[in-house]
Amino acid sequence: MTEHRILIVSHGHPDHSKGGAEVAAYNLFKEYERQGLDTVFLARTDQPSHGGSAFSTINSNKEILFHTHMSDFFLFQSGCKKHVWQEFRALLKRYKPTVVHFHHYIHMGLELIREVRNTLPDARLVVTLHEYLAICANNGQMVKPGKQMKLCYKSSPTDCAHCFPDRSAADFFLREKYIKSIFNLVDMFVSPSHFLIERYKVWGIPEEKMVMIENGQPEIETPASRPLAEGEGRGRFAFFGQINPFKGVDVLLEAFKLLPEDLQEKVHLDIHGANLQGQTEEFQEKILRLLEDLGDLVTLHGSYESHEIGRLMEQADWVIIPSVWWENSPMVIQEAFNHGRPLIGSDIGGMVEKISDNISGYHFRNGSSNSLKQAILKACGEGSSWNLIASNIPKPLTISECADKHMGIYHG
Structure with a gap:
């Protein structure tokens, strides 16, 4: 099998942002680094860069911060197009990854996915879906706006327009078409749950382009139960x-x-x-x-x-x-x-x-x-x-097992 050069793209670095998606992306990067594979971690940050550069490094030259932002959260479009077609394109040409794995596009822009396909047409393009942003304009939560926090079971342009009266059904129809035009460029989508796969399957992503891989965990010895004082319960x-x-x-x-x-x-x-x-x-x-x-x-x-x-x-x-x-x-x-x-x-x-x-x-x-x-x-x-x-607690997927499953996708 061909040994890959892997670029993992995240919307944040765990040193700056503590979300589960950031940690999952970084853990995968560190595991491939531990295995001696040629891997780079590119993480978006809202911190100002030194000298106005789009990139800086953190921890090592394999961990790159991308100083960029989005201007359109409805269509997930970059707020600095030059970062897409100049700086990000230059990084792709210099590193020449054979695999580009996005763990998010929020705060960076969907255009990055198209840029990968245009610049590196033979690269394996993988996207992990951590929520429902493409389906739902309410922060990808699939919850109706308002204090009641009513759950949404299925999106449609008409229903979405009811949630956002300042937008028309046509706006949501075109939003869906635009996002799907980008998603059509992706080789494989990863989801850490079957539930999310079902939601995206109903929305329109072909089932054969989606696979469930749980977020891997470091291998540890399960700690003992908490010591109890005399007469104390598990409270x-x-x-x-x-x-x-x-x-x-x-x-x-x-x-x-x-x-x-x-x-x-x-x-x-x-x-x-x-x-x-x-x-x-x-x-x-x-x-x-x-x-x-x-x-x-x-x-x-x-x-x-x-x-x-x-x-x-x-x-x-x-x-x-x-x-x-x-x-x-x-x-x-x-x-x-x-x-x-x-x-x-x-x-x-x-x-x-x-x-x-x-x-x-x-x-x-x-x-x-x-x-x-x-x-x-x-x-x-x-x-x-x-x-x-x-x-009865099941032992979760280890990070090495998780990395192996992803490698199977990278090889196609």
Whole structure:
């Protein structure tokens, strides 16, 4: 088999942006680097560059920051066309990758995909879909705009125009045609969940051009369960991720507020998350009010680094994913499984696909704090089945196995 030169493109570098897609892309890059393959990681950044250059390096000359931006979030078009047809094109000609693997196009522009096909017509072009941006103009969430956060089951130009009255159905029809014209240039799409594949299949991507590969995890020895004090139960819960309306942190806090007072004295919630200050004033006030009401029952820790996840997981008994949108494959699910921690998750999207109810964790009704309360009661009540559930947790795909599966796609 031909040994490839691989260019992995991400919308952010984990040193600057902590999202799961950024981490998944970077982990794949580091694994190929560990295997001695010729690999470059190109990550977009919003930080200003030195001297106005489009590129700079970070950590090594194999990790390149792309100082660019988008000007059109409706059509995902670059805000600096010169970065596409001059700087990015020059990078492609200089490095001559045989594989270009996009883990996102947001903040950079869909034009980069077309530029790869124009400049390197023989390169293998792969795109990992981490959400539904191409389908849904509401931040790719497939959630109706408004306070109700109503889930959307299928898009159409007419329905989308109802969500965005300032746009016509014709606007959405042309948007879909434009995005599909770019996607037609792609050789293969990767999705970390079957759920997302089904959504894109209905939208129009041929099933034979899509494959499910879970996000790989580093190989570790599963840590022991958290040591318990005499008479203590498995009542330590944790949330990991961004604090925004889509992640359901308000649902989580309201569920803990509903717990009986005697149980509140026996449990604790640790929230490991950032970006609360970047949300609307109304949402911030809601979260801060709930935190104040709950007092010592909840600890807000702020952001964390990727290398800290093991230590933080070891301090928890259960990990809760209360997202109110169709999560594709939250990285925290695989991280929790890798560390032997059962999960409690919303019963929609990739969450219900990854978490087996009453086997590797519990489901609760999406958006319902009362249903989540019941799951918490089941998790730490009398006769808790924590040991049985922990023993049923599947070992996730390792990063080396994940890299091998991608290599099969690269070879076509």
